[in-house]
Structures are given as structure tokens and as C-alpha cells.
Amino acid sequence: MTIHRRGFLAALGAGAVASTAGCTQLIAGSDDDDGPAVAGETLTLTTTTSTYDTGLLDEIHTGFEDMYGVSVDAVAQGTGAALESARNGDADVVMVHARGLEDEFLRNGYGVNRRDLMFNDFVIVGPESDPAGIQGMSSATEALATIAEAEAAFVSRGDNSGTHTKELNLWEAAGTEPGGDWYQETGSGMGEALNNASQQGAYTLSDRGTFISQRSEVDLAILVQGPIEDGPEILANPYGIMAVNPGVHDNANYDLAMAYIGWITSPETQDSISGYEVNGEQLFFPEAVSEDPDFQQYVPEGWSSDSADE
């Protein structure tokens, strides 16, 4: 216990030294007995394809790597696989976007210290011709129900990603069980799904970031907006970050994971996230820095110490 705490303090101290002096030699020098100095270590981050493929992580990670003298191995897997890697102890920190799956991960004890990180939104895209006639609908569930009724082609990610999870939740909320020839599970990434939809003149659900970065390549338009453009709140796409519980996986680099979480939720990094643009459009909206205490971000949604389930 004391060793852990000293290690953590050493990591924080090293980070402070690095940020003020920018001098990695001092970090190496601070390594007295066998407490770990972070310099030279590697942080393994498993994350979703949307944060990676938009180029955001490469853009901001150099800041963290320079500050601590470490390297970040970002593995883009999709939310389901990213959490599974962490469950197996093969990651130190996870950045994903499916609150239900994150909550399950927390409840099972695999994750600790969850923070809300940033958000963007989902949009329903489809061909300009809009065969089902959903353009401008203010309800995402109504739009999906309309697509199902018209049996217009719909491409599903089908890969247990955050976007796929959201899509399934939307169908459920719409009271529709998708199936039949018009509904195709591709089992592929967002970019491939968009291409697939474009070629078939099909509808699909996309996160706004990936759609913006691919828009010039595909023949699709946004037909139902998400909350960023005044669309329904149900299309919100919040990203969370949490450390792998060192009590479950003792080889997890917990110190560095917490340094990373501290860094990415800091005002400076949150500024860089909001400043990141593709084709002149902002892709992610930071939400970690807030005046208000938001206790729900630390615990499974709806959890309370009074409730009977914990």
C-alpha cells in the first residue's frame, strides 16, 4: 500500500518536474530505491476507432509524451474489444463511448476513477434522395421506425462498438426489431460502413466526427442531426476514460494511467481537444472541466450509496 502511494507521488512529482523544467534527466535522477520513475515507460491505451481514425489522439498525445518522457501505445479496437482487452489486463487505461458497457466494466471491478472526457454526437446519414423520407425529423427513434417501415436499406456496424451499441439502443427505444433483407450487419469499422452505405444508397448511424472526416469520400448526407446541431438528445455521444483497476490486474501501469487521466482532463488538454478540427469543423467537445460537481461521472449511471444494489 505504502509502496503504491509512494510510486504515485513519485509519478506526480516527476510530472511536475518535467512540466516545469522540461528536463527528463531530473526524472531519471529522482528514481531512488525501487520506486518507479515514469520516464521511458509505456502506457497502453485501448480505445475506439472514432477517436483514433479522426487523428485526434496522434495530435494530442505528443503533449503527454513530451511532458512525462513516456510513450503511449494507442490501440484502436472499438468499444467492446477495448474493454475486453482491459478486462484481460492488457491495457492500462481505456477511452470508450458506451456508458452501459462502461458501467458494467466498473461494476465488475475492472475499472476505477472514471471521468467524463468529451462528447460529440451521432447523426443518421443516408442518400440525398432519402427514399424513406426521414429528412429533418426531430426524433431519431421515429426516423428509424420510418426506415424500418419503408424497409429501406440500413447498414449496421454489427461489431459491438460504441456506435453499434447506440444503434441497438435506438432500435429498442423505437420499439422495432430490425431484421430482414434491408438490414445488413457489416461487422466493420465506421469508415467501411459509411462506404458500404454510400455504395448501396443505404442509411446508417455514424458518429459526427468520422462522418465529417469521410464526407468528401462518400455520397451521403446528414438527414437527422444530433444534439450539437439541435437534434434529439438521445443521439448524444459521450466519451469516458478510466484506469484499469490495479487491485484486479497488478501489472497495470496505474500510476501512468492516472497521470494520463489527469493530463487529458486538464484545462490545457481539453482546450487542445476543442481546438482539433478536420475540414474546418470541430469534432470533439470537451466536458471534463466544469465548475459543478458531477458525481455521476465517477460511478455507474444512476448509482447511489443509498440504493440497494451495491
Place this chain on the structure above:
Amino acid sequence: MSLAAIPELASALLDLPFRDGYVSSVIYVSLYVSLTAVALSTLFSVPVAVLLGFAEFRGKGFVKSVVNTGMGFPSVVVGLVVLFAVSNQGPLGSLNLVFTREAMIASQFVLATPPITAITLAAVSGVDEGVRDAARALGGTRLDAALVVLKEARYGIATAILAGFGRAISEVGSVLIVGGNITSADGVSKTRTLTTAIQLEARQGQYETAMILGAVLVALVLTVNAVVVHFGDSGVTR
């Protein structure tokens, strides 16, 4: 043409949308992983194939079937098995091999070994019995006889090694799973190979860049083949 010239040439000709050093580092990782895996496979497979070729024992047919079946292993299944082995939860978990080049080498070793063993075995078996008998008759030991057979079978063995290399460098399923397709933030590959880079471009719908990287991969395999054939010709007959 030297290998180093390929990425620069490709970048210059095609104006690839990558940062400096990206393509060359991806090529380096591809070659490092596949060549190491094939070298280890060869060191393992050739003696095994020679032993199998020379020895007569019960169950030899069964061993041959197992080796031949191994040629058909789907790479993604091999990736899953290696991941299971090296994962923190697995038997080799304490070595921290997940998402490293060493894990990628391990999975490509598993993939390359069956074709190298099977083709070497076929080549060794194809050497005339008389050659072996002559070597023994001239007072050679079993080792001398084996070396003579290996020399006779050298073209077949070169083919075996190239088949193993082709299997290793072109597979995407296992290196993606156990390697994680990682580059550092400044765009230098850590565990990204040409095949996983192609997969990444395809995932993003960048089919043209994916095709160009595919052409780089073909050029690379062609170059390695040419080098092996060249050394095979001049090296063994000297």
C-alpha cells in the same frame, strides 16, 4: 534497387498523405517481424523435415497430416491462440508480450512453420535414395548424408522459405490481434505492418491509399524473392 529507396520513391511518385518516416517505419516493422519469424521457423523446420524424411517410425503419416493441416490454419485463429497465451491472464502473461513485435513474431512463426516444414519435407523426400546411399558408401556419417541431401534439395528448401515468408508478410489477422496496429503519436510504427496499415486505410474508406500500400507490399515481396533466389543460386553452388 535498395529496399530503402522504395518508400521514398512511392511517396515522391504518389504524394502519399503520410508523415515523414511513416511508410519506411511500417516497412521496417513488416520486414523485421516477418524475416525474424521466418528465420526462426527455418531453423526449426529444416532439421525437423530432414528427421521426418530420414526416420521411419509409427505415426509418421499422422505427423505429416498434422503439418499439412497446419498450412491451412486461419491466421486470425492463430492470432487468437497466441493472444490467449501471451495475455496477462494467459500462461505467458508475466512476460508482458501483448501488443509487442515479439508476440507478432510468435504468431507468424506458428503460421510460417507448417509450409516451410511440409515443402522442405517434400523436397528432401524427392532426393534420389541413391544420393544418400552413395554418401554413406563413401564413408560419410549420417550427418554427412543429411548435408548432401540438403544440398541436393536446396531449390526446394528455398521455395519452402519463400512460401513461409509469403505467408508471414501477407497475413493480417494475427498481427492485428496480437500487435494492436500501434504507431507512436509522431507517426513512427511500433507494431504496424504493411498489412495492418492497409487494413486501417480500408477501414477509413481510403481505398486508394490502401491500394498504394498494397503495391508497396507486392514490391517488397518481389524484392525479397529476388534476393533469396540470387543468393540461392550463387551461395550454394560456390
